């Protein structure tokens with residue numbers, strides 16, 4: 001497969017500056033076609049800003065942003081094929097759900113009205129209710145209806161599950177997986193609910209202080225660090241080492257989070273050390289703390305000894 005066939009959306013050296021803030025800072029990333037991408041980042045990392053630029057709704061200060069190899073901005077094809085579901089649709093406030101569905105049907109060429117109606121029934125959303133009178137969770141559900149019924153080749157979801165209860169979140173994940181199975185759309189989804197949505201993602205993109213610090217297949221992303229659990233006297237020999245992201249000691253047993261190549265793997269296993277994967281949410285926390293430390297911003301202790 002050529003690069004053009006493989007990549008649908010890309011940005012090169014993308015920067016967005018607001019007065020005094022670099023929300024996106026020289027971001028370069030290529031999003032693979034027909035995959036569900038997880039966009040991860042701490043509060044203020046620049047996820048919403050990046051999604052806004054990728055949807056063509058705001059301009060970058062510098063850099064390039066391409067859809068199917070063509071600039072996204074002022075490109076009617078890109079505008080009609082990329083659907084952006086914001087976490088906060090302020091412009092929708094005064095409209096009834098049925099009016100919003102009509103706007104979507106007029107603006108989105110691939111809009112599937114009968115699927116939209118089916119989803120509204122499933123979510124118990126009354127078409128006559130005004131958006132501003134809905135609870136936060138119900139507003140998120142309207143956004144989900146827009147994203148799924150758009151049937152657009154690219155759907156960008158910014159924190160789509162904000163305010164949703166656990167049952168509704170699972171319903172959304174199931175619908176997304178079913179829809180993806182049928183259409184192989186490209187989806188980019190930002191979320192702070194990392195562990196529960198991890199099963200959705202084929203690729204993970206980590207954004208830190210406006211920079212893309214990794215973009216990897218989920219399997220590769222997960223290989224960045226491991227838990228080592230075993231006798232403290234054995235594991236403490238590994239320290240100090242900058243590859244130790246976290247250390248917990250419980251009596252004579254220690255748990256170490258090790259980032260990167262582990263040369264001593266065989267010998268540690270022979271000494272009874274258990275090596276296991278770090279769940280995605282924890283991995284995200286350790287990686288972002290590591291980078292904060294390297295930026296001199298670490299505030300929380302990363303070593304717990306009891």
Ligand SMILES: Nc1ncnc2c1ncn2[C@@H]1O[C@H](COP(=O)(O)OP(=O)(O)OP(=O)(O)O)[C@@H](O)[C@H]1O
Pocket residue numbers: 018019021022023041042043044045046047048049050
């Ligand atoms: N319109 C704006 N004017 C000024 N600063 C902005 C604007 N939009 C975003 N920013 C700033 O840019 C940075 C990135 O914000 P952004 O909303 O993109 O982050 P985020 O990763 O989506 O955060 P969160 O997870 O908290 O929603 C923040 O420092 C934010 O204050």
